Amino acid sequence: MLRGRLITIEGLEGAGKSTSIDTIATQLNDHGVPFITTREPGGTDLGENVRKILLAHADIPMHAMTELLLMFAARVEHVDKIITPAIEAGRWVICDRFTDSSYAYQGGGRGLALEDIATLESILIPDIKPDYTLMLDVPVEEGLARAGRHSSLDRFEQEEVAFFERARQVFLKRSEAHDRFYVIDAAREVASVQEDIAQWIVSVIRETST
Numbered sequence: 001m002l003r004g005r006l007i008t009i010e011g012l013e014g015a016g017k018s019t020s021i022d023t024i025a026t027q028l029n030d031h032g033v034p035f036i037t038t039r040e041p042g043g044t045d046l047g048e049n050v051r052k053i054l055l056a057h058a059d060i061p062m063h064a065m066t067e068l069l070l071m072f073a074a075r076v077e078h079v080d081k082i083i084t085p086a087i088e089a090g091r092w093v094i095c096d097r098f099t100d101s102s103y104a105y106q107g108g109g110r111g112l113a114l115e116d117i118a119t120l121e122s123i124l125i126p127d128i129k130p131d132y133t134l135m136l137d138v139p140v141e142e143g144l145a146r147a148g149r150h151s152s153l154d155r156f157e158q159e160e161v162a163f164f165e166r167a168r169q170v171f172l173k174r175s176e177a178h179d180r181f182y183v184i185d186a187a188r189e190v191a192s193v194q195e196d197i198a199q200w201i202v203s204v205i206r207e208t209s210t
């Protein structure tokens with residue numbers, strides 16, 4: 001049996017990840033590709049509980065390293081229980097955020113050393129890398145405006161513009177360094193962005209079936 005593929009979707013808040021995942025799902029269905037969708041932090045019962053801790057507001061700020069380790073704790077479970085079994089069973093995994101978000105948010109945003117994150121990645125999830133990553137790029141202000149400054153902001157959404165600027169730069173640097181990335185200017189009109197994403201995923205499907 002052919003192994004499945006891991007496709008990750010990255011970008012700042014308000015970049016349009018949910019709509020893009022719907023577009024990808026439609027194309028995979030139309031082409032008869034079996035897949036699951038999942039998200040980080042989360043994806044397992046344990047991971048969803050960790051997500052609650054990570055996103056909740058607390059009076060005492062969380063140490064950046066605690067935040068990073070919780071992201072990876074959830075990820076180890078996710079890879080072990082959901083992602084690897086699905087891929088081995090021939091299913092594609094469409095994952096809303098993955099390790100690139102840790103580099104961007106905990107590295108860029110919080111200022112942790114990118115080498116330390118790379119070390120954790122190599123120790124904790126040595127056998128899995130995304131096959132393809134869709135990076136939805138939007139200027140920070142635009143993304144934040146789209147995400148809406150609603151009343152119940154989570155721990156990340158309440159961060160300042162400069163935090164997201166640093167995160168965006170890390171996403172962009174990583175996309176230059178790795179061929180698996182497809183960066184799309186997601187500030188354009190939604191319909192045309194989604195058309196490009198549909199074309200991209202169809203080309204990925206073709207590439208993997210030859």
Ligand code: TYD
Pocket residue numbers: 012013014040041071096097098099100101102103105106156157
């Ligand atoms: P997400 O559900 O994608 O939030 P949104 O839909 O608002 O973009 O992700 C939750 C938050 O977790 C998001 O602000 C980014 C953050 N995050 C990290 O900081 N590091 C990580 O490794 C991951 C996976 C997410």
